[in-house]
Amino acid sequence: MSFTVVSLGGPVAPEGEDMLRAAGITYVSTAPYPAKADVIRLLAETEADAIVVRLVERIDTDILKASPKLKIVHKHGAGTNDIDVPAAKALGIPVCAAVGANAHSVAEHALALMFALIKDIRRQDAFVRGGNWAAKTYQGHELRGRLLGLVGMGLIGRSLARMASAVGMKVEAYDPFAPDEAFGPDCTRAADLDTLLASADVISLHCPLTEQTRNLINARTLGLMKPTTLLINTARGEVIDEPALAEALKAGTIAGAGLDTFSPEPPAADNPLWQLDNLVVSPHIGGVTEEARREVSLITCGNVIAHLKGDTLPTRFFVRG
Known part of the structure; x- marks a missing residue:
């Protein structure tokens, strides 16, 4: 079975992209702070199985419902205030974060x-x-x-x-x-x-x-x-x-x-x-050194791949609604 992962607000590190492609996953990314309408259109067209959240205004109910196949939302970092976690929980979509990576x-x-x-x-x-x-x-x-x-x-x-x-x-x-x-x-x-x-x-x-x-x-x-x-x-x-x-x-x-x-x-x-x-x-770059970005991407992409393949993720990565 093939899967599609969409990174909203910028690409993951090259090492993360390599992980996704090696797993046979189709990978798409957007520019920082994409317009909501463009996000909804992209998710619907690609029927995304997973969203990686980088630089966005807000992941709300409309975006969460855009793809009927959406199985996981993963923050490329630790803070999830730009994701409506309760809305995701209500839709049965787990939200994860790369806790501790940066x-x-x-x-x-x-x-x-x-x-x-x-x-x-x-x-x-x-x-x-x-x-x-x-x-x-x-x-x-x-x-x-x-x-x-x-x-x-x-x-x-x-x-x-x-x-x-x-x-x-x-x-x-x-x-x-x-x-x-x-x-x-x-x-x-x-x-x-x-x-x-x-x-x-x-x-x-x-x-x-x-x-x-x-x-x-x-x-x-x-x-x-x-x-x-x-x-x-x-x-x-x-x-x-x-x-x-x-x-x-x-x-x-x-x-x-x-x-x-x-x-x-x-x-x-x-x-x-x-x-x-x-x-x-500074422009919100404390956690995006090359070393940290690589580590965050590896954790994020590894978790997404594991979840899509049905493996169990450690509980520390799940965000409570």
Whole structure:
């Protein structure tokens, strides 16, 4: 029996494509952020058996119903806020994610944003490119000895805790759902979120997007932070109230922010954040290094192939509705 897999929002890594084709599967991919009408038309025409979700606006009921043969939806990554998981569950279509495949990459990116901020890399780069050279005016700092507050202690948070500890940072994390074994010599458990936000020198967000975490960082919680605090977000853009963050950065409520994610994506050209020089940004690429993309693709394609052939997947890959 032949199968068709459609990757929405960009292709999988070449190694993943090779896996699919070696399994006799027809493979099709689209450009990033395809129009909904085009997605529905493509899925209907190909009668897709599986969807791989990369860069899309939203996988909703209409898209899930487009192919009568659809058997699985697999996120090319870990976050599934762009998939209507309850709708898929209602239709009997499992949703999976490549859990943990890019954790190290995202953790490294969060650390890189911290260094970029505390070493003032953005402004120093512009300073030298502008023909200047006056090292005595530099006011950079060290991460060593500072308290890193992690919000979320999944695989990314745990990886970052080890990295930050090696740099010499003290690490505390708030995650009411993490087991005790997630903490240890590199990180202690914070009793409550507000206390952590008020005491941390650097706050790094690694929580999933849920109704409880949407706008978790808002005017109130930003107001708890020290004026020297640095805020890092490699989770989902919706975890931060962006207008409130822009006001906090402008007013000096916090010292700076490093953002890899936004709401919406791509962000608007007139986003008020662009007017601020105490901000470092990147285009949601923390988890898409070549190494991470390859690993995510191999896990995603391997899971899709196994499911289509009737094999049982490990439960950790399934997303609850």
